[in-house]
Amino acid sequence: MAKLNNDNRKFLFEKYKKQIEIDPNLNRTVVSFQANKKENFYRWFKYKEGFSKRLIKYFLMKYHPSKGHILDPFAGVGSTLFSARELGWSTTGIELLPVGVFSFESRMASESVRLSNLKEEIDKFQSKFEVVENNVPRKINHIPITKSAFPEETENCLNRFLNYCDNIEDPNIKKLFEFSAFSILEEISYTRKDGQYLRWDHRANKSWGKTKFNKGKIYSFTESINKKFSQVYQDLQDGNGNDLFSQIEEKIVYEPSNILQGSSLELMPLFQDNLFDFVMTSPPYCNRYDYTRTYALELIFLGYNDEQIKQLRQEMLSCTVENKDKIEKLKKIYSKENKIKEFEKVISCYNSSEAMQEVNTVLNKLNELKMLNNSNIPRMVKNYFLEMAFIVFEMYRVLKHGGYSVMVNDNVRYGGQEIPVDLILTEFALKFGFNLEKIWTLPTGKGNSSQQMGNHGRSELRKCVYVWRKI
Ligand SMILES: C[S@@+](CC[C@H](N)C(=O)[O-])C[C@H]1O[C@@H](n2cnc3c(N)ncnc32)[C@H](O)[C@@H]1O
Known part of the structure; x- marks a missing residue:
């Protein structure tokens, strides 16, 4: 050549x-x-x-x-x-x-959330979510490359969660709740972000190629969302030292x-x-x-x-x-x-x-x-x-x-x-x-x-x- x-x-x-x-x-x-x-x-x-x-x-x-x-x-x-x-x-x-x-x-929303209110909403969610009716007007609509990405039970929970969020009055807390679910999608799914594509775990019955891919633990929705809530709450507490709005005069502008x-x-x-x-x-x-x-x-x-x-x-x-x-x-x-x-x-x-x-x-x-x-x-x-x-x-x-x-x-x-x-x-x-x-x-x-x-x-x-x- x-x-x-x-x-x-x-x-x-x-x-x-x-x-x-x-x-x-x-x-x-x-x-x-x-x-x-x-x-x-x-x-x-x-x-x-x-x-x-x-x-x-x-x-x-x-x-x-x-x-x-x-x-x-x-x-x-x-x-x-x-x-x-x-x-x-x-x-x-x-x-x-x-x-x-x-x-x-x-x-941005997390900066305006009053921590005590967030705590209250998280507690409410933890006591109420399991008994919320399975009535799901709002739900995730898949595209071909995401079909079957979640175990069935997880997908039901996700859909119920979206509807649960619609009833949260404080728009900043609602956003943080939705964001928490958004942040756990990978770990509750059969997929892993990998280079140019999503890689599929063999348990999804969708894996291609010669080697069977096992991504390790696939978390349940409830376990994962609760983990995320405590992380977010903890970080907001640590980051702010205290509830930002309980000490208005110290609020950073x-x-x-x-x-x-x-x-x-x-x-x-x-x-x-x-x-x-x-x-x-x-x-x-x-x-x-x-x-x-x-x-x-x-x-x-x-x-x-x-x-x-x-x-x-x-x-x-x-x-x-x-x-x-x-x-x-x-x-x-x-x-x-x-x-x-x-x-x-x-x-x-x-x-x-x-x-x-x-x-x-x-x-x-x-x-x-x-x-x-x-x-x-x-x-x-x-x-x-x-x-x-x-x-x-x-x-x-x-x-x-x-x-x-x-x-x-x-x-x-x-x-x-x-x-x-x-x-x-x-x-x-x-x-x-x-x-x-x-x-x-x-x-x-x-x-x-x-x-x-x-x-x-x-x-x-x-x-x-x-x-x-x-x-
Ligand atoms: C390397 S990432 C930048 C990440 C960023 N530095 C951060 O800390 O999150 C490049 C970003 O460009 C975005 N992007 C790609 N094409 C774009 C376009 N035409 N206009 C604006 N953003 C674009 C991508 O969605 C991606 O988030």
Whole structure:
């Protein structure tokens, strides 16, 4: 096979290598969900993609110790927003998945709950739930990929619980109750979130493949919900020291925080220029991870049907092989806002990146040679970067001069070809006017980045945090 061209990617690496540096503080546990397990809210609902509090505070203190207004255009469950808020920042987030938005709203609701009332409702539930009639006007409606996910008895309890919640008067407690059930769906089901899909326990009689998967204990609904209630109650007690509202004068007053539900690709063009002091975010990685499948149980619990879930999948930043082109849609959005010149500027930035063109050509070639394990990988990669070019452009536009953008992302590899996401996105960022402050990489224990690049093919992929500044 003819050697596939790597010159433009190498050139980009040479250009930026002086600014790629290992930050020993950024070990995997600071960046990933691992570090969150002990943090109160995170143990309520395991959003595996979530940032840790430490990561956000670390970067804010490092680059912008004074308060301001922060944006996270891929807000997830709102980790950036809550952590920045604790440092006195105003916060705005955008999140497409209702899973993240519901979690954010539930955590907000938890701040307004009077603990004594919550305790009362939990006690009432524990004495009353078993005798509530099996009258279920509101119930979970399955989609094909979630059918039979729960043992029958568990599903009955879930449906009864949804109806029970409808009779709770205090809207914040109602939300926390629903959120508690939402948070246990995985452990009461036959499924486990696993990479790109839900993995099925053999007891569901649905397991595929050669090896029988056993996820371990499957909790009953009552056992699990009671465990969750005590966790939530305990954390609220510990977190607040006391009932927040029993000592009104000590109540912390936070700056406004809001999360917009929708796509950043559609919502960011509506923001005015120079609005934010800081952007801190982690977009989906270009790694085929499908959030709508991983969180399918949570989505049906929130009432989403198959059609709506498919639509969410298409609206996500292209990171799965199923995502189709969004370019016509983006053109319409920019035209409607009278911003067709901006639209063209982004397209031309994308087209003028030689490293990007090289990646596209190489992937198409590998596809022709049937060396990719899915023929839509070239389309996904092409569209991932195209859409990210719009995001980076908007991040630059909405930041104030002097403002920072901090982005967490991993490089990827397909068909043996490394795709330097950090370098290509940085190239876009610089074309739009950003200054590259640093590409911080996580320590790998395998030498520095230039050695890694030298061993291309066998190298460990960089996991990075890029810091750009609007000058
Ligand atoms: C890596 S996660 C970010 C997690 C977040 N840092 C947290 O702490 O929870 C990426 C997020 O981007 C969201 N997302 C994907 N496409 C989006 C889009 N077009 N607009 C807004 N959010 C999107 C996903 O649902 C996911 O929650």
